Amino acid sequence: MQKACRWISTRLKSIFLRARSLCFLIHSLFIFIGFGFYEWVWWIKRDFGDPSPAIIKRLLLRRIGGRGIWIESGTFKGETTEFLSSFSKMVYSIEPSSELFARAVNKFSKFTNVEIIHGLSEDCLSGVLNKLTSEQVKDVSFWLDGHYSEGITFRGPSDTPILAELEIISSNIRRFTQVSVFVDDVRCFDPSQRIYASYPSKDELVYWANRHNLNWMIEHDIFIAKNY
Numbered sequence: 001m002q003k004a005c006r007w008i009s010t011r012l013k014s015i016f017l018r019a020r021s022l023c024f025l026i027h028s029l030f031i032f033i034g035f036g037f038y039e040w041v042w043w044i045k046r047d048f049g050d051p052s053p054a055i056i057k058r059l060l061l062r063r064i065g066g067r068g069i070w071i072e073s074g075t076f077k078g079e080t081t082e083f084l085s086s087f088s089k090m091v092y093s094i095e096p097s098s099e100l101f102a103r104a105v106n107k108f109s110k111f112t113n114v115e116i117i118h119g120l121s122e123d124c125l126s127g128v129l130n131k132l133t134s135e136q137v138k139d140v141s142f143w144l145d146g147h148y149s150e151g152i153t154f155r156g157p158s159d160t161p162i163l164a165e166l167e168i169i170s171s172n173i174r175r176f177t178q179v180s181v182f183v184d185d186v187r188c189f190d191p192s193q194r195i196y197a198s199y200p201s202k203d204e205l206v207y208w209a210n211r212h213n214l215n216w217m218i219e220h221d222i223f224i225a226k227n228y
Contacts (some may be wrong), residue, residue: 039053039054050187050220050221051185051187051220051221052220052221054079054080056220057080057184057220057221057222058080058083060219060220060222061080061083061084061141061143061182062083062087064180064182064224064226065141065143065180065182066088066139066140066141066178066180067087067088067089067139068088068089068090068136068138068139068140068141068178069088069089069090069091069092069132069136069137069139069140069141070084070088070090070091070092070140070141070142070143071091071092071093071094071125071128071129071140071141071142071143072084072091072092072093072094072142072143072144072145073093073094073121073125073142073143073144073145073146073161073165074093074094074095074121074144074145074146074147075093075094075095075100075101075104075116076095076100076145077100077103077104078093078103078104078107078108080143080145081093081104081108081114081116082107082108082111082114084143085108085111085113085114088113088141089113089136090113090114090115090136091113091114091115092115092117092128093114093115093116093117094117094118094119094120094121094124094125094128094146095116095117095118096118096119096120096121096146098118101116101118104116120161121144121146121161121164121165122161122164122165122168125165125168125169126168126171129168129169129172129175132175137175137176137177138176138177138178139176139177139178140176140178140179140180141179141180141181141182142165142169142179142180142181142182143182143184144162144165144166144181144182144183144184145184145185146160146161146162146165147159147160147161147162147184147185147188147199158198159196159198159199160188160198160199160200162183162199162200162205163200163204166181166205166208169181170208170211170212173212176227178226178227178228179214179226179227180224180225180226180227180228181209181214181224181225181226182222182223182224183205183222183223183224184221184222185221186202186205186218186221186222186223187221189201189202189204189205189223190202202218202223205223205225208225209225212225212227213227214226214227215227215228
C-alpha cells in the first residue's frame with residue numbers, strides 16, 4: 001500500500017513538473033509572439049545588437065526601477081505607459097503631439113493610476129514634480145524617451161529635450177529619497193554622426209550622473225542613473 005502511494009505521489013509530481021514546464025513554454029511563446037515576432041527576428045539577425053526589443057527594455061525598467069511614481073516623457077502609443085502602470089503606484093506621462101495625446105487619454109480613461117499630460121516635457125516636467133507629495137517623492141523613477149524618431153513622433157524645437165529634462169530633475173533631485181533615471185536610445189548620443197548632431201554626447205550623461213553622485217550603467221541601449 002505504501003509502495004503504491006509512493007508511486008502515485010512520484011507520478012503526480014512528475015506530471016505536475018511537466019505541466020508547469022509546458023505552461024512556461026506556452027507563456028514564453030505568447031510573449032514572443034505578442035510583443036513583436038519581427039522585432040525579435042530583427043534583433044537576432046543583428047546578433048542581439050542595439051536596440052533591444054521593446055519588451056526587453058520594459059522588463060529592465062521593472063527590474064531596476066522603482067514601484068512608486070513613474071514620470072515618462074513621450075507617451076507615443078502608451079504601451080510602455082501601460083506596462084509601467086502594472087507595477088507602480090502612479091504614472092505621469094507627457095506627450096506633446098495633440099493626436100497621440102488624444103489617443104492616450106482615450107486609452108487610459110479607465111486607469112486610476114495614469115495621468116496623461118499634453119505639452120513639451122521641458123515645459124511640463126517642473127509642474128509634475130511640484131505637485132508630488134512628500135510621500136510620493138520617496139520613490140521616483142523617470143523614463144526619458146521624448147525624442148523625435150520619425151514617423152508620427154513629435155518634433156519639437158530640438159530633436160531631444162534631454163538636457164532640459166535633466167536640469168529640471170537636478171533642481172528637484174534632493175527631494176527624492178530613491179530616484180532612478182532611464183534615458184532611452186543612448187546609441188543616438190553621438191553628435192559626431194550627422195543624424196544625431198543635435199544630441200549631447202554620452203559623456204554629458206555620465207557627467208550629469210557623477211555630479212549628483214548617482215550610480216550609472218548602460219544596458220540594452222538605456223542609460224541608467226540611480227542613487228541605490
